[in-house]
Amino acid sequence: MTLATWSKYSEWPMLGVAVLFLAAYSAQVIASLRPAQHSALEAVIWVTWAVFAFDYAIHLWLAPRRKRWFLKNLHELALLILPVLRPLQLLRLITLMQFFHRAGGNALRGRIVAYVMASAALLIYAGALAVLDVEQNAEGSNLTTFGDALWWAMTTITTVGYGDHYPVTGLGRLVAAGLMVGGVAVIGVVTASVASWLVENVADRDTDAAGNDPALTREVARLSRQIDQLSAQLADRGQPAAHDGQENRA
Amino acid sequence: MTLATWSKYSEWPMLGVAVLFLAAYSAQVIASLRPAQHSALEAVIWVTWAVFAFDYAIHLWLAPRRKRWFLKNLHELALLILPVLRPLQLLRLITLMQFFHRAGGNALRGRIVAYVMASAALLIYAGALAVLDVEQNAEGSNLTTFGDALWWAMTTITTVGYGDHYPVTGLGRLVAAGLMVGGVAVIGVVTASVASWLVENVADRDTDAAGNDPALTREVARLSRQIDQLSAQLADRGQPAAHDGQENRA
Amino acid sequence: MTLATWSKYSEWPMLGVAVLFLAAYSAQVIASLRPAQHSALEAVIWVTWAVFAFDYAIHLWLAPRRKRWFLKNLHELALLILPVLRPLQLLRLITLMQFFHRAGGNALRGRIVAYVMASAALLIYAGALAVLDVEQNAEGSNLTTFGDALWWAMTTITTVGYGDHYPVTGLGRLVAAGLMVGGVAVIGVVTASVASWLVENVADRDTDAAGNDPALTREVARLSRQIDQLSAQLADRGQPAAHDGQENRA
Amino acid sequence: MTLATWSKYSEWPMLGVAVLFLAAYSAQVIASLRPAQHSALEAVIWVTWAVFAFDYAIHLWLAPRRKRWFLKNLHELALLILPVLRPLQLLRLITLMQFFHRAGGNALRGRIVAYVMASAALLIYAGALAVLDVEQNAEGSNLTTFGDALWWAMTTITTVGYGDHYPVTGLGRLVAAGLMVGGVAVIGVVTASVASWLVENVADRDTDAAGNDPALTREVARLSRQIDQLSAQLADRGQPAAHDGQENRA
Structure with missing residues (x-):
């Protein structure tokens, strides 16, 4: 499988994961939750993080020139490693938004x-x-x-x-x-x-x-x-x- | 009667209604009024609202493709329904201002x-x-x-x-x-x-x-x-x- | 004498009057003055005002089409009449500054x-x-x-x-x-x-x-x-x- | 030696001096130092200042038309004389930055x-x-x-x-x-x-x-x-x- 094929098929599922992450993050920050709810959302956030990490690993694996891809995508790695910047992952939504507007x-x-x-x-x-x-x-x-x-x-x-x-x-x-x-x-x-x-x-x-x-x-x-x-x-x-x-x- | 004819003939009267609405709204907000005066202005505001609603209904009635006109003019409906946004109706004045400047x-x-x-x-x-x-x-x-x-x-x-x-x-x-x-x-x-x-x-x-x-x-x-x-x-x-x-x- | 001649010869003297006005106004506002000094500066300001008024009158007198000149220069009249806006007269300096830069x-x-x-x-x-x-x-x-x-x-x-x-x-x-x-x-x-x-x-x-x-x-x-x-x-x-x-x- | 030759060979050393100046200045302002350390950094800052002054003097000496160079570089003299504006000397870094990017x-x-x-x-x-x-x-x-x-x-x-x-x-x-x-x-x-x-x-x-x-x-x-x-x-x-x-x- 090539990088382009993976990007094409993973695009919509990754959009869903990003929305799920946003929802869990929002609920955790805004709502006053019981400890059990808070833990459940924490688990959801970590699962979405794992999915992003998996997606990153697959991209790196499939890239024809891995070292070059790695250097050109240091910001992706930073988004994975720095937990504070997680909301920035939402910027993926904007990239994906192109697909909604492409037709019109x-x-x-x-x-x-x-x-x-x-x-x-x-x-x-x-x-x-x-x-x-x-x-x-x-x-x-x-x-x-x-x-x-x-x-x-x-x-x-x-x-x-x-x-x-x-x-x-x-x-x-x-x-x-x-x-x-x-x-x-x-x-x-x-x-x-x-x-x-x-x-x-x-x-x-x-x-x-x-x-x-x-x-x-x-x-x-x-x-x-x-x-x-x-x-x-x-x-x-x-x-x-x-x-x-x-x-x-x- | 067509939509264009109605728009043409209703333009100046609607401008007058908008100015009346602005005056009544301003007096109600700025001036310290007796209850009777306040109620009178409230009545004026509701009458101007009714005129705007009537104008909206006529536009919808005369539109050749009603569903399309409705969807393209959702903001007009929003301006009618949301009482807080009523000052935004004044933006009509700007549209109408074109007619003053068109000559010069x-x-x-x-x-x-x-x-x-x-x-x-x-x-x-x-x-x-x-x-x-x-x-x-x-x-x-x-x-x-x-x-x-x-x-x-x-x-x-x-x-x-x-x-x-x-x-x-x-x-x-x-x-x-x-x-x-x-x-x-x-x-x-x-x-x-x-x-x-x-x-x-x-x-x-x-x-x-x-x-x-x-x-x-x-x-x-x-x-x-x-x-x-x-x-x-x-x-x-x-x-x-x-x-x-x-x-x-x- | 034509309007253009008057404008040409009055330009530099008027610039000097504007600078004098600025200096007197500044001293009156910023410095803590004795009453006598304050009165002297007040007199200077009124004299510069009179010179501006005289210049306005001459311009109006020499204009070939007085009514048109009057309507196109209402801001000049406003600057003369409104005492608070007097610092705006300094904007004349900018118009006059063109003469310094024209050569270079x-x-x-x-x-x-x-x-x-x-x-x-x-x-x-x-x-x-x-x-x-x-x-x-x-x-x-x-x-x-x-x-x-x-x-x-x-x-x-x-x-x-x-x-x-x-x-x-x-x-x-x-x-x-x-x-x-x-x-x-x-x-x-x-x-x-x-x-x-x-x-x-x-x-x-x-x-x-x-x-x-x-x-x-x-x-x-x-x-x-x-x-x-x-x-x-x-x-x-x-x-x-x-x-x-x-x-x-x- | 011409002005251009001096500029070419002094560029990198002067960049180093500017960075040294920045480091000493930063440490003095941000860190809480013992008096001996403070004095040492003060000496470093004065030495870097002397190097900048020397560079200025050499430039002035080598300039083909000294009076003209002096008048066109009054800002350099001001940066030397006014101690408060010393951080502005760092703007030289930006000029020098062109050399990093020139290739790419x-x-x-x-x-x-x-x-x-x-x-x-x-x-x-x-x-x-x-x-x-x-x-x-x-x-x-x-x-x-x-x-x-x-x-x-x-x-x-x-x-x-x-x-x-x-x-x-x-x-x-x-x-x-x-x-x-x-x-x-x-x-x-x-x-x-x-x-x-x-x-x-x-x-x-x-x-x-x-x-x-x-x-x-x-x-x-x-x-x-x-x-x-x-x-x-x-x-x-x-x-x-x-x-x-x-x-x-x-």
Whole structure:
């Protein structure tokens, strides 16, 4: 079996595992659970982790050039090893989201905006979950409910930053840094989409009115008329010349 | 009657109803009213709601493909059903604003900037109104006057976010999220307009100086001169050839 | 005397008056003065105001179509009438700054960036001055020194907004709103300048590598070779044909 | 020896000196040292300063037009004289970073993004270091640990600005202003890179579909066919004409 075949057949099951992981993680962080429930969810999270590790191992096994694949996919290994960054595994959902949208529409800009919006929503959800996980039992924390964490994530990704809620632990601040970088990227893509739309539309209008270098177009049109005249001249001369020949022969 | 006819004739009356709704809503939220006045304004708001519902029903009734229209206009239904989002109905004003500006000017970029400024102003006003409506009686709120709410909306839409005022309820934070998204969009459009202006103007200058691929232009000009020479050559040969013919005949 | 002549000769004196106004206003707001000094500066400010009013009147008098000039320059009238907005008169410095830079350089983007930086610096200074003027004696104010006001203006124009200092009066918030809008514009121009530079340079590189539609260029080159051959063919035939004529004649 | 030779051979040693300076400065600011250690690091910092001063003097000595070089490199002199701005010397690392990346890749946009990311990281580290140096012993300061300073630098450069930590001294605020300006530039470059990518890719797609002014391309293709026909006509006539000549001669 090749790497491409495995990727193709494992895609949908891995999406399901990722959703299961998200659900278990969310329940554990947000809900107030009895110890038995908490342990059950912990088991589910570890099973999904094992499935991701297995998928990683299979990918590494099937890769034609293992060392190269390993070096190019160090981030996958980091996602497996660092338990705090587990919410980042949810970013796989975005990669997989392409399959939903592939059928519909071919407007590049529209698709990019759709992905960015979906990524931003997932980033806000996962960031709020991760920061709540880290901060809710920290000393001096002001992020103790999921509502506050979502609100904080929203103010962070848009770079508003009221400061009514903010992380106080190192890990919480690392999550925040990820959200800030995501926010700058989101603002960048939104702005760039508008800009590329404007550049294209205003430019189109100009091109419609004035043409693609009108001087060159006129010059080529003049050439064309000249060659038409040449053709006509040669055709005219062709017949008298034939006549000449007949006269000469006569 | 067709959908287009209804839209055309209902446009101006619906604009009036929207302004009436805005005035009644504003008075109810900002002013300190006697119970009788409050009830009267409540009645006005419900009547304007009924008119919007009636307009929605007519649109649905007249649509050639009702199911499709229904699915494409779910946001209209949401605006009717969710009472909290009522200020969003004011966004209709922006759509209608096109009719004021349609006559004047054809500069695409200028019109976009004008609409964005108008939308931002309306968004700030409606956001301040909505957040004050939700927050002014909430526990622990720090948004209790319309001045504070306007100031908060301004700091939010520009993503400054001092944090001297901020919403504390879920609905207030939902309104804030709308303003933040609006703010990112406003920054995007402003930046994009400047960028498209710069790209166009700097590019124009380059094109004026250097031409649209000068090598191609020179090549076409050389072609043109060659064909002129060919023409002249043929014309010269045309006369001697005619002379030959005469000599031959003689 | 025409409007253009007056504008030309009054430009430099008006710049001096604007600087004098700025110095007097600054001293009055920042320094702790004795009453006599305060009154003297107040007189200077009123005299500069009178000069601006006189300049406005002369402009209106000399304008060929007075009503049109009046309607197009309502902002000038507003600057004269609203005493709070007086620091905005300093924006004239930016218009006049063009004369300093006119001699040096013709790179459009560089000039725009230079103006924006100069405008931002002036906006920060004038905003800090204006907010301090309004807030320093207000109740509950936290903007009481010029250092704090400058720091606040910097955090506002870059949309950082820590919230350690912020205006609490209506007029102070109006000044803040101006700084925020200026900040969004500054970010827009910086981003747009980088974007237009990137678009141009990356595009130039592509054009160098691949040519301006290489198919068209190749086609024109092939045309050119064909016409060279035609020319040669005709030239060859021109001599045998002349030879023919001689033979015929012989 | 010329200026270019000196620059070439001094580049790597100066990079080493800059790293040594950074390490000594960092240790002095972050670690709690015994007086002897502190003095040793102070000596290292002064030695690195002397090396930078020596390098400056050599550059000035070797410059072909000393006065011009002096005026164009006033910022170098300022970096030598102002001890507070010493972290800015680290910006040399960014200039030198070009040598690492020069071998790999020729994608202009990718390189710009890589440099900006590296610059942003260095700016955050140096900004945190500088602000901690200035603020940690200031009265009323809330930036007392390196973790807090890094977190503050991150919230500042992304323009989030929660306001849980902020500088209170003049020098600290100057460092903050540098970070804010850097943040606006970073946002600008990220946005611009996305925009230029979008403009290029969406434009490429359009060009693939519609061609570079298809009318012009069609016209040139028609010209080409006409000239082929002309050539063929002339070739045909060339042989009968030769035949005529033979018939005449016969």
